[in-house]
Amino acid sequence: MRYAVLVTGPAGAGKSTFCASLITHANTLGRQVHLVNLDPAAERFEYQPAVDIRDLISLEDVMEELEFGPNGGLVYCFEYLLNNLDFLEDELGQYEDEYLIIDCPGQIELYTHIPLLPRLAQFLQTRLGYRTSAVYLVESQFMQDKAKYFAGVLSAMSCMLSLGISMLCLMSKMDLVKDDKGRVRREVGRYLDPDPNLLLEDVNSQTNPKFHSLNKAVVSLIEDQNIVSFLPLDVSAEDSVNTILSHIDNMMQYGEDEEPKVPKDMDEGDFDDY
Ligand SMILES: Nc1nc2c(ncn2[C@@H]2O[C@H](COP(=O)(O)OP(=O)(O)OP(=O)(O)O)[C@@H](O)[C@H]2O)c(=O)[nH]1
Numbered sequence: 001m002r003y004a005v006l007v008t009g010p011a012g013a014g015k016s017t018f019c020a021s022l023i024t025h026a027n028t029l030g031r032q033v034h035l036v037n038l039d040p041a042a043e044r045f046e047y048q049p050a051v052d053i054r055d056l057i058s059l060e061d062v063m064e065e066l067e068f069g070p071n072g073g074l075v076y077c078f079e080y081l082l083n084n085l086d087f088l089e090d091e092l093g094q095y096e097d098e099y100l101i102i103d104c105p106g107q108i109e110l111y112t113h114i115p116l117l118p119r120l121a122q123f124l125q126t127r128l129g130y131r132t133s134a135v136y137l138v139e140s141q142f143m144q145d146k147a148k149y150f151a152g153v154l155s156a157m158s159c160m161l162s163l164g165i166s167m168l169c170l171m172s173k174m175d176l177v178k179d180d181k182g183r184v185r186r187e188v189g190r191y192l193d194p195d196p197n198l199l200l201e202d203v204n205s206q207t208n209p210k211f212h213s214l215n216k217a218v219v220s221l222i223e224d225q226n227i228v229s230f231l232p233l234d235v236s237a238e239d240s241v242n243t244i245l246s247h248i249d250n251m252m253q254y255g256e257d258e259e260p261k262v263p264k265d266m267d268e269g270d271f272d273d274y
Pocket residue numbers: 009010011012013014015016017018039104105106107172173174175176233234235236
């Protein structure tokens with residue numbers, strides 16, 4: 001069985017850092033995972049990507065040779081990738097029993113203007129037989145501001161709806177919102193899994209009454225899509241990364257088709273103790 005996790009979210013949310021810590025953690029569990037880089041502007045990685053879009057096309061070349069600016073250049077790179085999906089098939093086709101962590105770029109227009117990620121998710125699933133899921137990162141500092149919280153949740157929802165695969169929302173950089181005793185600050189912690197009614201009260205208390213019905217509509221949309229809860233991500237804490245990996249595994253039913261591995265020196269009688 002093959003598995004793939006798309007790591008998505010806005011620019012600077014911590015996607016590449018999360019990919020590296022997920023790989024480090026999986027390695028300590030003795031699991032083989034590989035990094036796929038889909039960011040044509042990426043410069044350096046903690047782990048060498050097994051598959052790298054820069055081997056197909058680099059943003060620097062596009063900007064130099066075709067005289068695109070950085071954002072137009074990125075869009076060009078992705079359109080080029082979409083027209084050359086056989087590149088991915090050649091690169092990924094060789095992996096059997098594989099678990100891929102796919103580091104995506106952060107420019108939000110790549111998620112909304114051109115259907116790159118949905119096409120890619122579909123290609124991975126139907127053409128290459130990968131069980132594919134996604135995570136979406138939103139920075140914890142955004143949660144201190146209600147308007148930014150709304151924007152973060154709505155962008156996560158738009159990504160989830162356009163991808164059409166199961167998705168987990170992560171609140172990244174939790175170490176930045178801890179108090180001096182190491183506890184997550186209350187005003188942020190309550191947004192990990194907020195009560196929609198309290199959320200509405202909170203937002204209404206900070207906005208002009210003429211926007212209250214809009215607030216209500218957004219909160220009920222958030223509630224309907226069941227996307228209000230975030231898992232906390234602190235890359236410096238192994239148990240946070242471990243919990244997230246377990247959720248991702250569950251989401252893809254990782255390992256359910258695998259034969260259970262029994263340690264060699266355990267005969268059947270030993271199982272009575274468990
Ligand atoms: N304090 C803290 N900083 C973090 C954490 N994760 C990432 N960062 C920092 O945030 C910045 C951006 O992190 P990246 O991992 O490059 O973010 P990204 O989402 O891959 O960014 P783009 O690929 O440019 O969209 C870097 O300076 C990281 O060191 C975290 O958990 N805690």
